[in-house]
Amino acid sequence: MTSVRSTPAxxxxxxxxxxxxxxxWLLVVVGLLVALMGASVAIGSRxxxxxxxxxxxxxxxxxxxxxxxxxxxxxTVLAVVVGAALGLSGAVMxxxxxxxxxxxxxxxxxxxxxxxxxxxxAWFGLFSATSIVWAAITGAxxxxxxxxxxGSLGRGGATPLKLALAGAATSAALTSFITAIALPRxxxxxxxxxxxxxxxxxxxxxxxxxxxxxxxxxxxxxLVSARSLNSLALGDELAAGLGERVALARxxxxxxxxxxxxxxxxxxxxxxxxxxxxxxxxxxxxxxxxRWLLPxxxxxxxxxxxxxxxxxxxxARPTELDVGILTAxxxxxxxxxxxxxxxxxxx
Amino acid sequence: xxxxxxxxxxxxxLAYGDRTVIEGLDLLVPPGRITAVVGANACGKSTLLRSxxxxxxxxxxxxxxxxxxxxxxxxxxxxxxxxxxxQSPIAPEGITVADLVGRGRHPHQRVFSRWSTxxxxxxxxxxxxxxxxxxxxxxxxxxxxxxxxxVWIAMALAQQxxxxxxxxxxxxxxxxxxxxxxxxxxxxxxxxxxxIVMVLHDLNLAARYADHLVALSGGRIHAAGEPxxxxxxxxxxxxxxxxxxxxxxxxxGKPLMLPMGRHHTAPRADVLQGTxxx
Numbered sequence: 180m181t182s183v184r185s186t187p188a189x190x191x192x193x194x195x196x197x198x199x200x201x202x203x204w205l206l207v208v209v210g211l212l213v214a215l216m217g218a219s220v221a222i223g224s225r226x227x228x229x230x231x232x233x234x235x236x237x238x239x240x241x242x243x244x245x246x247x248x249x250x251x252x253x254x255t256v257l258a259v260v261v262g263a264a265l266g267l268s269g270a271v272m273x274x275x276x277x278x279x280x281x282x283x284x285x286x287x288x289x290x291x292x293x294x295x296x297x298x299x300x301a302w303f304g305l306f307s308a309t310s311i312v313w314a315a316i317t318g319a320x321x322x323x324x325x326x327x328x329x330g331s332l333g334r335g336g337a338t339p340l341k342l343a344l345a346g347a348a349t350s351a352a353l354t355s356f357i358t359a360i361a362l363p364r365x366x367x368x369x370x371x372x373x374x375x376x377x378x379x380x381x382x383x384x385x386x387x388x389x390x391x392x393x394x395x396x397x398x399x400x401x402l403v404s405a406r407s408l409n410s411l412a413l414g415d416e417l418a419a420g421l422g423e424r425v426a427l428a429r430x431x432x433x434x435x436x437x438x439x440x441x442x443x444x445x446x447x448x449x450x451x452x453x454x455x456x457x458x459x460x461x462x463x464x465x466x467x468x469x470r471w472l473l474p475x476x477x478x479x480x481x482x483x484x485x486x487x488x489x490x491x492x493x494x495a496r497p498t499e500l501d502v503g504i505l506t507a508x509x510x511x512x513x514x515x516x517x518x519x520x521x522x523x524x525x526x
Numbered sequence: 527x528x529x530x531x532x533x534x535x536x537x538x539x540l541a542y543g544d545r546t547v548i549e550g551l552d553l554l555v556p557p558g559r560i561t562a563v564v565g566a567n568a569c570g571k572s573t574l575l576r577s578x579x580x581x582x583x584x585x586x587x588x589x590x591x592x593x594x595x596x597x598x599x600x601x602x603x604x605x606x607x608x609x610x611x612x613q614s615p616i617a618p619e620g621i622t623v624a625d626l627v628g629r630g631r632h633p634h635q636r637v638f639s640r641w642s643t644x645x646x647x648x649x650x651x652x653x654x655x656x657x658x659x660x661x662x663x664x665x666x667x668x669x670x671x672x673x674x675x676x677v678w679i680a681m682a683l684a685q686q687x688x689x690x691x692x693x694x695x696x697x698x699x700x701x702x703x704x705x706x707x708x709x710x711x712x713x714x715x716x717x718x719x720x721x722i723v724m725v726l727h728d729l730n731l732a733a734r735y736a737d738h739l740v741a742l743s744g745g746r747i748h749a750a751g752e753p754x755x756x757x758x759x760x761x762x763x764x765x766x767x768x769x770x771x772x773x774x775x776x777x778x779g780k781p782l783m784l785p786m787g788r789h790h791t792a793p794r795a796d797v798l799q800g801t802x803x804x
Contacts, residue, residue, distance in 0.1 A: 277616070410632050412621075416612035419581050421685065422605025422633035467618045468625055 201471055204464045208478045212259070215485040219255040222489055223247060224497045257382035258488045258502070259481040261447045264394055264439040266480015269454020270461070270473050271401045271436035274408035275429050276327070278339045279459070279517055283319070283440035284451025284510075286346035290353035291322020292444035297357050297371050301364050308389040316393065316441030322349060323437050340518070377448035377503025379488055386446060393442035398477070400435030405469040408432060412467065450503045452510020453480050459517065483509075530557035531592050531607060531688050531721060533578065538587035540570065540577050547573045549745045550587070555689075555738075558719045560712065562726045562736035566766050569742045571725040572613065575693050578723070579610040591689070605633035609687035611678055613694050617666040623677050624662040627652055630684030652683035656710060672703030679710060690714075692724040696731070704728070708735045733757045734780045741765050757781040 221232055227244035234241075235248035265283060272281040272288075283289045295318025299305035305314055326349050330342035361371040407428035410418040415425050440454070461475040484502060487509065491500035533555040540548040547570040555561050563571050576582040578589050580596045588595045596604055609630075617626060630652065631645045653659040656676040661669065666677060675695065682690055695711070696704040712735060714720050726732040732739060733753040740750045741757075743765040749756045758781075762770040768785055775782035 406632065406635065409629055412616065412618040413626075413629060414612065414614070414616040416576070416581055416610070417615040419601075420579055420605065420610030420612065421630070422602035424601050462620065466625065467621045 201465045205475070205478075208464075208475065208482060212478055212482045212485065215482055215489060216255050216259065218489050219258065219485050220248060220251050223251055223492050224499065253382040253384045253387060254379050254488070255485065256384075257379045257387055257446060258485040260387065260391075260394055261379060261443045261450065262453060262481040262484025263477040264397065264443040264480070265450060265453035265484065266457035266461075267398065267401050267473055267477040268436040268439035268443070269480070270458035270469070270476035271404060271408065271432050271439075272454065273458050274404075274412065274469055274472075275432045275436065276342060277412065278342050280339045280343040280455070280514070282452065282455035283436070283444075284350075284449065284453075285343055285455055285514065286323065286326050287349035287353060288319045288322045288326070288346075288437065288440055289444045289449035289451065290350045290357075291325075292316070292319040292441045293375060293449045294318055294353045294357050294360075295321075296445060297360050297367075300367055300371075301360050308386065312390055312393055312442055312445040315445035316438060319437045319441035319444065320434075322353070323433065325349065343518075373501075374448045376501045377450035377506070378501035379447050379484070380499065380501065382446075390442045390446045393438055393445075397435050397438030397442060400431060401439060402473055404428065404432035404435055405473050408469040408473075412469075448503060450484070450506055452506045452514065453483055455517075456510050456513045457483055459513075530719065532557055532590070533608070533689055533721065533723070534590045535574070535578065536588045536590060538574075538577065538589065539585040540573050540582060541585045542573075546585070547745055548577070551745070551747060553740065553747060553750070555721060555723055557721050558715075559737040560715050560722045560724070560735060561738040561740060562724055562732035563740045563742060564726055564729055564732045564765075565742035565748075569765075570745050571742055572693050574742070575610070575691050575723065575725055579608060579691050580604065581610070602633045605685065605687070607687055608689045608691065609682045609685040611682045611690070611692045611695060613697060615678060617674070619667060621666050622662070623658060623664055623666055623669075623680075624649065624653070626666055626677060627658075627662075627680045627684050630681040633685060648684045648686055652680040655683055655714065656680040671698055672700070672706060675699060675703065675707055676710065679707065683714070688719075689721045689723070692722070694725050694727060696726065696728070704731060711735070729757065729762070729783050730775070733782070734775065734778050754781050757783060 220236070221227070225244065225247045227248055231242060231244035232248050235245040235252070240246045240249040269282045272283065272286065273279060275281075292315040295314040296305075296311055299311065299314040305311055326342065326345045329349070330338075330345035333341070357371065357375065361368045407423055410421045410423040411425065411428060413421075418428070419425050443450070457480045458472065458476045461472055461479050465471040465475050484506070487502045487505040491502055491505050494500060535551055535553040538548055538551045538553070539546065551574070553574075563574065565571050573582065577584055578596070580589070583597055589597070591599070591604070591608060596608070627649050628641075628645065631648060634645065634648075650659070653662055656679055658673070658676050658680050661673060661677065666674060669677065679695070682692075692711070695707050699707065708731060711722055711724070715722050736753055738751065739753040739756040741748045741761055748765050749761050757772060759770055759772050762768055762772070762783055762785075770786055771784045772781050773784065774780075
């Protein structure tokens, strides 16, 4: 039928990916993020004028308005980095497990981080911010391994629904453990309850500085895994045939995502659904190539969390709604929609 | 243009847990030729292929590529010489043909290296060779089974390996597409000298397309060599436990196996006499 030509065909350019489209979308989401960050600084329970915002951005906090804006700056930064961490973490998790339902919240990994933090505070007197981050990351890692092991039991290995069920069950169990630990401890219960909802309200630059190194390593490890995830997406056998060391690649990528969601949980509490929703939306925009999908998921995750935080300040005026509540409101229907599709196929 | 590589198994024993699948097997793959591995279900054909591409570590013995044990070679280095197309690879939902074929370039890329013009040329040539260039921007999900198989082969071609292992590349294809795929592999072998090892279910297609036929039975090689020497009535009985008649295929001159079941085996007199039936 055909003859194999060894010279490259002249239409190599035709085969090139649709780069311009993706680049356009990149500009759109970056623009959106900048706008949302602006909104996050400008909008709050106290109305402030432009002059006060500009003055506060310049470092002044003399008037009440300026002081309010000054408080919103670290909050905005935290929303951006936590959102980016959760979006990227979800995209990596979906790639590692080839599971469209994978998400740090759905798989119970955030709850693992939470339990470790709460137990650390209640039992071991963990007070330094860094030790809390370490506890969160350890808890996240243990939960990830546990849920994956449980979800892999039985026939067919870790199918999407089995993994999600294992995650949900683990989440429920961990949540009641957290309550059981915190409830008798009048000294910490209030903090634990508000932290457990997930929010960026009390952000300080010191707090952000504590999680920043962990997040940076997590971002780097995750982004470097992009090409490996592209190979893993074709199945373990083919990935190995392409020269991928499958177990190593999967372990490294999983480590990156666990670092990200553990550190994000330490900083802002267990915020769910960002890692679930964002990668699916990004796949619609830029396709399944992880070299694009991962950075996009980070930026879009930052958009979602910043946007949800701003929305939480608008809808509940004069008080605020925590972002954890809003992301759950946005994410839960989305989760149902994915499950209800004809068949939940492996990615 | 291609260097020939020697691929061999030496006293190879393969097992899943307690179950030994291949035992003390020696195999020499003729370089630059097409080798087909046949055998009954669960005789270890795919297992042998998996081990040759180092997906499975041998219990004992070695698989040698150019005299070096494949299980000791760096993964990417091996993947630049030896490619594998497994039986059921996964196409991520919504992936385009060009993207999928491009992933065959993985072993030629480093973590931070950019997509190069060399990569572009390899992908374009692979699409061209498999006549899938018009499909480049289509989603793999939308393609027919035959088109999809050609796309997977294009991905394997983009990997630009001199040795290509294929696990039942014709499964799930209708007869026309089976022939199409085997013709394509033959083209590849003739034009580039690519050494091809494939597991095939269909004995007659294996005998027709292979230069070297390997019949596996009970984890050992029952016979290996020219198809005309290997595919005999005795061999079919020993390997498959099936009575048959082997004749010369009038279209190819290769052996053609006609299975004999318990029914429909008495030739009609009019057929034997060569007169048209009533």
